Amino acid sequence: MTxxxxxxxxGGSLTQRVLRSSAxxxxxxxxxxxxxxxxxxxLTRLLFPEAxxxxxxxxxxxxxxxxxxxxxxxxAIMQSKRGDEDDFLDTAWTIQIIRGFALFxxxxxxxxxxxxxxxxPDLIYLLPATALTLIIYGFYPTRLETQNRHMRAGRxxxxxxxxxxxxxxxxxVLAWIYQSVWALVLGGIVSALGQLVLLNVYLPGKTNxxxxxxxxxxxxxxxxKWIFLSTVCGFAIGQAxxxxxxxxxxxxxFGIYNIGYFLAAFPLxxxxxxxxxxxxxxxxxxPPSASPENFRHLRKMRFAATAALxxxxxxxxxxxxxxxxxxxxxxxxxxxxxxxxxxxxQMPAIIVLTYDQAALASGASRRYFVLAAARALxxxxxxxxxxxxxxxxxxxxxxxxxxxxxxxxxxxxARREGAWDPLHDAxxxxxAVVVGGVAIWVNWPSIAALTAMISV
Numbered sequence: 064m065t066x067x068x069x070x071x072x073x074g075g076s077l078t079q080r081v082l083r084s085s086a087x088x089x090x091x092x093x094x095x096x097x098x099x100x101x102x103x104x105x106l107t108r109l110l111f112p113e114a115x116x117x118x119x120x121x122x123x124x125x126x127x128x129x130x131x132x133x134x135x136x137x138x139a140i141m142q143s144k145r146g147d148e149d150d151f152l153d154t155a156w157t158i159q160i161i162r163g164f165a166l167f168x169x170x171x172x173x174x175x176x177x178x179x180x181x182x183x184p185d186l187i188y189l190l191p192a193t194a195l196t197l198i199i200y201g202f203y204p205t206r207l208e209t210q211n212r213h214m215r216a217g218r219x220x221x222x223x224x225x226x227x228x229x230x231x232x233x234x235x236v237l238a239w240i241y242q243s244v245w246a247l248v249l250g251g252i253v254s255a256l257g258q259l260v261l262l263n264v265y266l267p268g269k270t271n272x273x274x275x276x277x278x279x280x281x282x283x284x285x286x287x288k289w290i291f292l293s294t295v296c297g298f299a300i301g302q303a304x305x306x307x308x309x310x311x312x313x314x315x316x317f318g319i320y321n322i323g324y325f326l327a328a329f330p331l332x333x334x335x336x337x338x339x340x341x342x343x344x345x346x347x348x349x350p351p352s353a354s355p356e357n358f359r360h361l362r363k364m365r366f367a368a369t370a371a372l373x374x375x376x377x378x379x380x381x382x383x384x385x386x387x388x389x390x391x392x393x394x395x396x397x398x399x400x401x402x403x404x405x406x407x408x409q410m411p412a413i414i415v416l417t418y419d420q421a422a423l424a425s426g427a428s429r430r431y432f433v434l435a436a437a438r439a440l441x442x443x444x445x446x447x448x449x450x451x452x453x454x455x456x457x458x459x460x461x462x463x464x465x466x467x468x469x470x471x472x473x474x475x476x477a478r479r480e481g482a483w484d485p486l487h488d489a490x491x492x493x494x495a496v497v498v499g500g501v502a503i504w505v506n507w508p509s510i511a512a513l514t515a516m517i518s519v
Contacts, residue, residue: 083216084215088341091219091223092333092336093333094224096332100390105238106238109235110242110243110247113314113315114244117186117189117314118244120186120309120317121186121189121190124173124186125194125196127306128169128170128197129166130297135286136158138343139282141212141344141423146212148279149269150274150276152271153274154276154279154280154283156205156272156273157274159205160273163201170197174186174187177190180310181310195252199259204262204263204268204270205271206268207219207262210266212344213344222265222266229257230250230251230254231250233253233254234247234249234250286428288428289431289432292432296436296439297439299438299440299443303442305321307443307446307458312516316397319395319397319398322391322395323399326379326398327379327402327405327409330409330413331376331412331416334413337368338368338420339420342421342424345361346425349361350424350480351481361417362484362486364417365484366487373410373413373491373494373495376409377502379403380498381506384399384402397509397513399506400511400512401455401513403506404459404510408459408460409463410495411495414495415477415488417482419431421482422479425480434469438465438466438469442466445461445468446465449461454516456511456513456514
């Protein structure tokens with residue numbers, strides 16, 4: 064047993080590094096979500112539902128700024144042949160800093176129009192304050208991406224957990240004292256500063272310096288132009304519900320919706336984090352198109368990962384209503400139907416989660432953009448159509464239908480990279496249809512009751 068543990072912790076083979084990084088990332092994610100859940104449960108008792116609605120509006124605005132300006136520095140470092148060179152890393156860091164200050168200025172300019180759109184005057188003060196984190200993020204060292212490039216997730220996981228604990232402590236203390244949404248805002252700022260300090264102190268490697276190497280900048284910009292367009296589409300994929308649904312719901316109901324989303328998103332968030340940190344190095348070092356052995360090895364990992372995530376999602380689909388009843392007070396009970404329906408509608412995304420990183424690993428960021436654009440158009444269209452036909456439940460179902468309609472584009476990308484696995488997809492799709500259908504049938508009254516939220 065001792066030799067196994069030593070081999071697991073220090074082994075340098077691809078399989079050992081994948082297992083180690085996946086274990087640290089998954090374990091860290093679970094612990095982080097436990098901390099987030101504890102924070103959520105405490106804060107829902109100290110604050111009011113409107114506070115979570117306001118923070119959801121702030122979050123979607125901030126996420127939009129970040130995604131609409133993403134130049135792909137992280138993926139570029141992970142996949143580039145120059146990803147370990149100082150000149151390349153320092154140039155990437157310089158780009159990050161410039162972007163952070165530019166985003167802060169844009170955030171301040173857009174504050175007033177956003178407050179008018181959401182009908183919340185408080186956003187005039189909340190948005191610029193929260194935007195300070197964008198400057199802080201710009202100074203995060205590229206050692207973070209270097210660790211991900213080589214699948215060294217241990218220290219990153221510990222730093223992430225420490226940051227979560229700092230944020231929880233600050234937010235709870237301020238919420239207890241002031242009972243204001245500012246507790247959440249200030250908690251986020253302190254968390255970003257704490258993570259910056261921890262990354263600089265505890266991650267090994269050279270300290271970044273301001274530098275602009277023309278060749279490195281050219282490579283980063285060339286790779287990043289398609290990442291930029293992809294993340295614009297990614298905003299629609301991941302945040303359009305906040306913009307579109309947030310425009311229809313009251314702040315109170317929007318806060319309840321976001322509680323349900325918070326719980327239902329756990330499996331997809333976990334899968335996304337693991338694939339971003341692990342799959343690019345795997346595809347780079349062991350591309351599935353290179354040999355049948357590589358493809359078989361990837362198939363085993365894909366089947367195991369999808370099984371774990373689907374099991375998690377299915378559990379939420381069946382116990383979502385009960386879980387909300389146990390964890391939250393009666394003001395938040397409508398969130399149970401959101402958990403159930405969203406858990407089912409996210410299953411198509413879980414099934415194909417491991418494909419898109421193959422394009423980034425090979426440097427084919429243009430194909431990655433094509434997939435993101437197709438998903439964005441379908442999700443926005445599906446959400447709007449669903450909202451018009453059946454209110455909030457229709458909007459959630461529209462997202463799931465869009466993911467299914469985008470599957471041919473997924474196949475196109477995966478086949479180009481030699482990664483498509485029809486056996487895997489068909490097996491889990493059949494399981495999702497059966498189990499998802501039963502979960503909706505069992506929880507139908509809670510799902511049907513969501514239609515009332517659209518008219519409040």
